[in-house]
Amino acid sequence: MPSIKKIFSNNLSAAIFVIILVMALIALYAMMLGQMPVAIFLQHLVNGISLGSLFALIAIGYTMVYTILSMINFAHGDIFMISLYFAFFALSTFRMPWVLALVCVAVLTPLVGILVERFAYRPLRNAPKNSVLISAIGTSFLLENAATYLFGGRPKAFPDIPSLTRVISIRSVNFQVVSLVIPLITAIALAILLNFIHRTKTGIAMRAVAKDYETAKIMGVNINQIIALTFIIGSALAAVGGFMWGAKYPGITPMMGVMPGLKCFVAAVVGGISDIKGAVVGGFILGLGEVMIVALFPSISGYRDAFAFVVLIVILLVKPAGILGTRVTEKV
Amino acid sequence: MKRTMAMLLSALMSISIFSGCQSSSGGDASASDVIKIGVFQPLTGDYAGGGEIEVEGIRLANELYPEVLGKKVELVVVDNKSDKAESATSVARLIEQDKVTALIGSYSSALSIPAGNIIKDAKVPALGATCTNPQVTLNNDYYFRVCFIDPFQGTVAANYATTKLGAKTAAILQEVSNDYSVGLANFFKEDFIKITGDPNAIVDIENYQTGDKDFSAALTNIKSKNPDVIFAPGNFTESALAVKQARLLGIETPFLGGDTWETPDFLSVGGAEVEGVTFSAFFDKNMATTEEAAKFFEEYEKRHPGQEAAAATALGYDAYILLLDAITRANSTDKEAIRDALAQTSNFLGVTGSTTLDANGDAVKDAVIKVVENGAFKYLDVVSAQ
Numbered sequence: 001m002p003s004i005k006k007i008f009s010n011n012l013s014a015a016i017f018v019i020i021l022v023m024a025l026i027a028l029y030a031m032m033l034g035q036m037p038v039a040i041f042l043q044h045l046v047n048g049i050s051l052g053s054l055f056a057l058i059a060i061g062y063t064m065v066y067t068i069l070s071m072i073n074f075a076h077g078d079i080f081m082i083s084l085y086f087a088f089f090a091l092s093t094f095r096m097p098w099v100l101a102l103v104c105v106a107v108l109t110p111l112v113g114i115l116v117e118r119f120a121y122r123p124l125r126n127a128p129k130n131s132v133l134i135s136a137i138g139t140s141f142l143l144e145n146a147a148t149y150l151f152g153g154r155p156k157a158f159p160d161i162p163s164l165t166r167v168i169s170i171r172s173v174n175f176q177v178v179s180l181v182i183p184l185i186t187a188i189a190l191a192i193l194l195n196f197i198h199r200t201k202t203g204i205a206m207r208a209v210a211k212d213y214e215t216a217k218i219m220g221v222n223i224n225q226i227i228a229l230t231f232i233i234g235s236a237l238a239a240v241g242g243f244m245w246g247a248k249y250p251g252i253t254p255m256m257g258v259m260p261g262l263k264c265f266v267a268a269v270v271g272g273i274s275d276i277k278g279a280v281v282g283g284f285i286l287g288l289g290e291v292m293i294v295a296l297f298p299s300i301s302g303y304r305d306a307f308a309f310v311v312l313i314v315i316l317l318v319k320p321a322g323i324l325g326t327r328v329t330e331k332v
Numbered sequence: 333m334k335r336t337m338a339m340l341l342s343a344l345m346s347i348s349i350f351s352g353c354q355s356s357s358g359g360d361a362s363a364s365d366v367i368k369i370g371v372f373q374p375l376t377g378d379y380a381g382g383g384e385i386e387v388e389g390i391r392l393a394n395e396l397y398p399e400v401l402g403k404k405v406e407l408v409v410v411d412n413k414s415d416k417a418e419s420a421t422s423v424a425r426l427i428e429q430d431k432v433t434a435l436i437g438s439y440s441s442a443l444s445i446p447a448g449n450i451i452k453d454a455k456v457p458a459l460g461a462t463c464t465n466p467q468v469t470l471n472n473d474y475y476f477r478v479c480f481i482d483p484f485q486g487t488v489a490a491n492y493a494t495t496k497l498g499a500k501t502a503a504i505l506q507e508v509s510n511d512y513s514v515g516l517a518n519f520f521k522e523d524f525i526k527i528t529g530d531p532n533a534i535v536d537i538e539n540y541q542t543g544d545k546d547f548s549a550a551l552t553n554i555k556s557k558n559p560d561v562i563f564a565p566g567n568f569t570e571s572a573l574a575v576k577q578a579r580l581l582g583i584e585t586p587f588l589g590g591d592t593w594e595t596p597d598f599l600s601v602g603g604a605e606v607e608g609v610t611f612s613a614f615f616d617k618n619m620a621t622t623e624e625a626a627k628f629f630e631e632y633e634k635r636h637p638g639q640e641a642a643a644a645t646a647l648g649y650d651a652y653i654l655l656l657d658a659i660t661r662a663n664s665t666d667k668e669a670i671r672d673a674l675a676q677t678s679n680f681l682g683v684t685g686s687t688t689l690d691a692n693g694d695a696v697k698d699a700v701i702k703v704v705e706n707g708a709f710k711y712l713d714v715v716s717a718q
Contacts, residue, residue, distance in 0.1 A: 040556040043581070047548035153376030153411075154384060155569045157600035167580050174582040249545035250576070251569045251601045255377060259543060294538070294549035301550055302508035302539030 050179035052287020057241035061234030077261015083242035113235030147254035158250035272325025370426030377414025389648025441465030486519025499560035507566035565590035572602030650682035
């Protein structure tokens with residue numbers, strides 16, 4: 001079936017279309033059983049889309065680092081957590097207006113990203129892949145424990161941002177402004193990023209590094225700069241995601257990066273870890289899937305976290321390169 | 333360079349692995365003039381907020397009563413990181429390494445139950461302050477507690493829901509990875525069905541995991557069932573987020589919870605949305621009648637001006653002074669003698685009233701109903717244990 005193969009190869013809109021189609025089928029099935037009124041289904045859909053786009057925003061960071069360095073940045077979830085603490089202090093200690101706080105966080109968090117890259121990954125640039133992976137896990141522990149030491153283990157309450165948390169009610173479907181803002185930001189970020197990568201010189205350099213590290217170096221590309229830039233972009237997106245996460249789920253703890261980090265990693269792999277669009281697709285699949293699992297099968301709702309990992313296993317068995325991924329033959 | 337970096341990194345990693353295992357092994361004073369009491373509590377992780385207020389009470393009591401039988405009492409406080417396996421190992425460490433005479437802990441039944449067998453096998457007397465699940469002390473001659481247990485709390489909640497809130501149907505939102513939450517939800521369910529006489533009175537049961545942040549799907553399910561009350565016993569952060577999200581989804585149904593909600597974190601995370609929720613709790617200043625209570629509130633006020641002491645703080649305090657009382661009554665630091673003295677506790681007057689331990693080692697105490705009003709916990713009603 002070449003046509004289906006083509007759809008899945010690199011067409012984002014087609015993939016999203018398929019997801020929505022699957023959702024619609026699920027909905028139809030549910031409504032046929034008379035389990036779910038339309039309004040309730042729409043409510044679930046809104047919940048899922050907003051959760052999914054949040055996952056997508058964070059998953060992009062995993063994908064970017066993976067494409068460039070072929071390593072999984074396990075500290076990404078903890079950088080996301082650090083960004084929430086930055087946001088907390090900006091909003092509550094310095095009493096900044098939220099837009100300013102958002103800018104501050106989006107500037108400060110990448111600094112952490114650069115530091116991690118500079119001290120944990122760059123010295124291992126020519127070391128075996130496993131060493132970098134272990135270094136990433138170590139960094140993750142380090143950030144978690146540093147946050148516990150500095151900020152305490154008790155949850156901090158993210159200050160309420162009324163213009164983001166205000167509830168909009170259409171018919172009987174309720175959602176917060178932030179639930180609208182998140183997909184919007186994700187869409188804008190994706191559009192800018194795709195343009196940047198394909199149209200600008202730096203973007204081309206980035207792709208060159210991703211494709212062949214050694215050759216790019218010979219061609220005069222400043223590898224370290226490009227990699228640092230990758231971490232800046234990934235961390236900035238995690239920071240924006242973190243800020244929105246805080247507005248939506250206002251409890252901040254040092255360990256809060258672990259689960260979202262793992263899920264977004266899964267999202268990146270499911271979507272195809274070598275493609276930024278794949279991260280977005282994966283994020284939506286996980287977000288919507290999680291919500292729908294709880295919606296349709298309340299009896300197993302305690303296992304919603306497992307959903308991400310079941311999807312991971314299935315994808316790895318069926319299409320190891322991910323939904324949008326293309327199989328790359330490793331050079332020997 | 334690379335090698336030094338690698339060494340540094342591995343050193344950092346090993347530090348981060350071991351951080352938090354600080355065991356205060358200071359003071360090599362001979363065993364004869366120091367009595368060590370091990371305190372295992374969640375000081376980091378999901379239950380940290382609860383562990384902290386409980387330890388606050390234990391430390392306060394230790395400051396006021398630093399000696400027993402002419403010996404200095406040394407608290408060895410370890411963090412079980414809100415983790416079930418860590419809780420068991422931390423207790424084993426307290427017993428084997430620190431050679432503690434007795435134990436106090438832990439906040440959350442889910443963290444107390446895994447330590448039960450170690451306590452039983454090592455024959456070290458242990459006293460729980462706020463762990464309410466029956467399993468904590470069941471079939472364990474060495475584990476006692478100074479609070480009521482969940483079958484009673486479930487009845488209190490079910491009675492309150494039916495009589496005061498006029499509920500005929502209820503939905504349950506439970507933290508499925510927490511023994512406390514699932515246990516209490518079950519006791520509530522049984523009593524609610526018994527009182528309403530309707531086997532279908534519980535219209536929905538939704539589960540979530542400790543640490544979850546998003547409850548929108550479960551709440552949307554509950555919304556579609558339109559219950560009269562939502563019973564949501566569970567950890568404070570998760571519960572506060574759940575109530576918040578429910579209100580934002582337009583669910584105006586009253587929420588009812590359990591003792592764990594009485595934590596400062598519940599109010600700070602929940603904000604304006606948790607106004608009006610009610611829950612069953614251990615104790616309130618309004619019930620304080622004993623001299624010990626007057627002393628407790630006075631000393632607490634001195635240390636934390638303008639702050640109201642939580643019930644968990646009072647119970648932590650009571651656990652400590654009851655333990656000291658048992659040691660005095662045993663007139664020995666022998667673990668068996670202390671255990672026997674604890675088992676015979678009757679009408680011991682602490683902050684939270686009179687404590688008598690029954691055959692299971694559980695206290696029988698009145699429950700309080702509290703409500704969140706203007707960003708604070710307010711006393712609403714008292715429910716007698718009889």
